[in-house]
Amino acid sequence: MGITLIEVSAIEYSINRFHLGPISLSVKGGEVLGIGGPNGSGKSTLLRVMLRLIRPTRGRITVDGEDIEKMTQHDLSRRLAYLPQNLFSPLNLSVQDVLLASQYSLERKSNKLDAIINRYGIEDLKHRDFNSLSGGEKRLVMLIGAMTQDSDAILMDEPDTFLDVDKEIQVMEEIMNLRESGRSVVVILHDLNKLAKICDNVVMLKSGKVIAYGHTDEVLVPETLEKMYSASFRIEQVSGSMRIDAFPKRRS
Amino acid sequence: MFKTLRNFSTSERFSKSGLVFIISLVLLLIAAVSSAFIGVVYISPEEVTKIFLSQIPYLGHYFSAGINVAHQSEIIVYLREPHILGAIIIGAVLGVGGAVIQSVFKNPITEPYMIGISSGAALGAVLSIAIGLTILGVYTLQLLAFIFSALIVGLIYFFSLRSGRVPIVYMLLTGIAVSVFVSSLVAFMLYNSPNLASTSEVFFWLMGSVDTITWAELIPVALLSIASMFVLSLYSKELDTIQLGEDYARSVGVRVESLKIVALTLVTISVSAVVSISGLIGFVGLVVPHISRLVHGGSNRKVIPSSAILGALFLVLAYDVSRLVIPPKVVPIGIITGMIGVPFFIYLLRKLAGGYYAD
Numbered sequence: 001m002g003i004t005l006i007e008v009s010a011i012e013y014s015i016n017r018f019h020l021g022p023i024s025l026s027v028k029g030g031e032v033l034g035i036g037g038p039n040g041s042g043k044s045t046l047l048r049v050m051l052r053l054i055r056p057t058r059g060r061i062t063v064d065g066e067d068i069e070k071m072t073q074h075d076l077s078r079r080l081a082y083l084p085q086n087l088f089s090p091l092n093l094s095v096q097d098v099l100l101a102s103q104y105s106l107e108r109k110s111n112k113l114d115a116i117i118n119r120y121g122i123e124d125l126k127h128r129d130f131n132s133l134s135g136g137e138k139r140l141v142m143l144i145g146a147m148t149q150d151s152d153a154i155l156m157d158e159p160d161t162f163l164d165v166d167k168e169i170q171v172m173e174e175i176m177n178l179r180e181s182g183r184s185v186v187v188i189l190h191d192l193n194k195l196a197k198i199c200d201n202v203v204m205l206k207s208g209k210v211i212a213y214g215h216t217d218e219v220l221v222p223e224t225l226e227k228m229y230s231a232s233f234r235i236e237q238v239s240g241s242m243r244i245d246a247f248p249k250r251r252s
Numbered sequence: 253m254f255k256t257l258r259n260f261s262t263s264e265r266f267s268k269s270g271l272v273f274i275i276s277l278v279l280l281l282i283a284a285v286s287s288a289f290i291g292v293v294y295i296s297p298e299e300v301t302k303i304f305l306s307q308i309p310y311l312g313h314y315f316s317a318g319i320n321v322a323h324q325s326e327i328i329v330y331l332r333e334p335h336i337l338g339a340i341i342i343g344a345v346l347g348v349g350g351a352v353i354q355s356v357f358k359n360p361i362t363e364p365y366m367i368g369i370s371s372g373a374a375l376g377a378v379l380s381i382a383i384g385l386t387i388l389g390v391y392t393l394q395l396l397a398f399i400f401s402a403l404i405v406g407l408i409y410f411f412s413l414r415s416g417r418v419p420i421v422y423m424l425l426t427g428i429a430v431s432v433f434v435s436s437l438v439a440f441m442l443y444n445s446p447n448l449a450s451t452s453e454v455f456f457w458l459m460g461s462v463d464t465i466t467w468a469e470l471i472p473v474a475l476l477s478i479a480s481m482f483v484l485s486l487y488s489k490e491l492d493t494i495q496l497g498e499d500y501a502r503s504v505g506v507r508v509e510s511l512k513i514v515a516l517t518l519v520t521i522s523v524s525a526v527v528s529i530s531g532l533i534g535f536v537g538l539v540v541p542h543i544s545r546l547v548h549g550g551s552n553r554k555v556i557p558s559s560a561i562l563g564a565l566f567l568v569l570a571y572d573v574s575r576l577v578i579p580p581k582v583v584p585i586g587i588i589t590g591m592i593g594v595p596f597f598i599y600l601l602r603k604l605a606g607g608y609y610a611d
Contacts, residue, residue, distance in 0.1 A: 081503065
């Protein structure tokens with residue numbers, strides 16, 4: 001892994017009765033940082049704060065040492081790309097139009113775009129109305145858009161939602177490829193096994209607080225997970241990789 | 253024609269876009285020229301053509317010799333031409349305004365009037381007609397309609413501000429609420445007005461018409477409108493991106509709040525300007541962008557120019573109908589756009605839109 005790319009220092013954010021933080025973490029070049037936790041724990045909020053889509057009430061975030069508050073929208077978009085969780089239904093934009101929108105801050109359309117469309121075998125979707133796609137196809141198109149923005153890091157909010165199992169494997173592989181090429185990925189995943197499989201480091205949130213943060217092997221342990229979810233956990237090594245099983249919690 | 257359109261595969265439709273643009277421009281030209289043949293006074297197409305040609309700078313005198321009656325020339329030049337050109341400009345502005353507002357609000361059932369333009373213009377008009385204000389000279393009504401529609405949009409924008417940003421749903425709801433308030437104010441002023449005739453005058457003004465437009469009104473409005481539409485067309489990429497959500501647009505580098513200010517300001521200026529000389533012509537801003545999207549797909553690179561051309565064409569044809577239904581009367585054009593536009597739109601939706609709007 002390279003030098004520190006994103007540095008989050010003691011950020012806090014409050015809205016209504018929800019309070020996030022304080023959270024400090026860092027992401028190095030070529031690192032995959034996973035964000036996990038139950039529903040409503042603040043995962044998406046953390047991601048949106050990191051992207052300056054919402055302003056933290058305290059703390060600061062830097063990318064390559066530069067405060068993101070001082071960056072222009074254009075410069076920030078060249079550093080951090082985003083795959084949102086919720087997608088709006090645009091007014092009859094074709095898949096091609098949506099992909100062009102993703103390339104907004106690039107001087108010209110990425111030459112990788114056509115190659116990656118071929119790799120995913122979605123050439124036939126190019127001229128379809130984006131709204132007519134299935135949930136999984138939409139997500140895939142947005143992911144392709146994010147990956148071809150040539151940013152230093154991609155922040156993904158549940159990239160695996162609605163995907164068929166083959167596309168899901170492809171997406172996970174793509175994240176590993178990004179990592180190989182020295183780009184960073186911050187990814188929210190609900191599935192603990194996927195977190196274990198692809199992340200170098202993991203931060204686990206519950207009710208806006210960090211429960212654990214560190215190397216995946218150290219964070220994803222039964223004691224931590226049981227603090228977060230009301231379930232029992234068993235973790236085994238199966239052919240060199242970690243497997244996490246959850247069971248209903250026994251009443252004592 | 254619609255059957256053929258529906259049978260295009262989407263990729264075919266994209267390659268046909270250029271052709272559709274050329275066809276609709278030619279249709280607009282034919283409609284505009286032939287519209288000058290219609291009127292209470294019959295002027296033969298031959299005479300109309302001569303009068304048109306006589307207006308060409310430097311070359312006009314070669315044709316003016318053949319014109320038979322001088323007053324025919326005046327009818328064409330001072331009445332029919334500003335009315336038809338007015339219809340073209342107004343239709344184009346309402347079409348483009350609709351396309352832009354629907355993109356900014358990410359909502360297919362919005363139109364420019366919904367951000368307060370219509371109620372503001374009505375307030376300006378009623379101040380001039382019912383109270384009899386003449387402080388701004390002969391064009392007091394037009395100027396007040398323009399100023400008040402811009403003021404009301406500004407007020408709605410200001411009320412919707414939340415820590416430096418304008419959440420678009422707030423603006424839509426505030427727009428509806430303020431419009432109801434302003435409309436009540438207008439109704440109250442009319443109710444209280446000692447002059448009953450003013451009520452019908454306001455009513456007629458609100459229904460919209462192009463057959464009172466003069467060159468003196470049209471030229472400044474046309475310049476403002478063309479400039480606004482040109483600048484708006486430069487933002488088509490940003491307007492596509494914002495449809496995928498404001499967060500997403502920011503994440504790819506769009507300055508969303510600036511975009512909203514620029515788009516809303518230019519739509520307000522151009523739509524208020526055309527409303528000030530025509531009154532409220534409904535339905536164009538809602539329906540025309542949809543027809544454009546059905547024909548060209550959703551990207552504003554095509555929807556904005558197409559909405560300008562189709563909006564102009566639609567209004568010129570509506571103006572023809574308004575003069576032909578019960579001659580020599582001219583039915584207010586707003587009545588025609590509603591009566592023709594709505595059934596046509598419903599037909600189009602049923603014929604073409606199968607996959608587009610089905611959730």
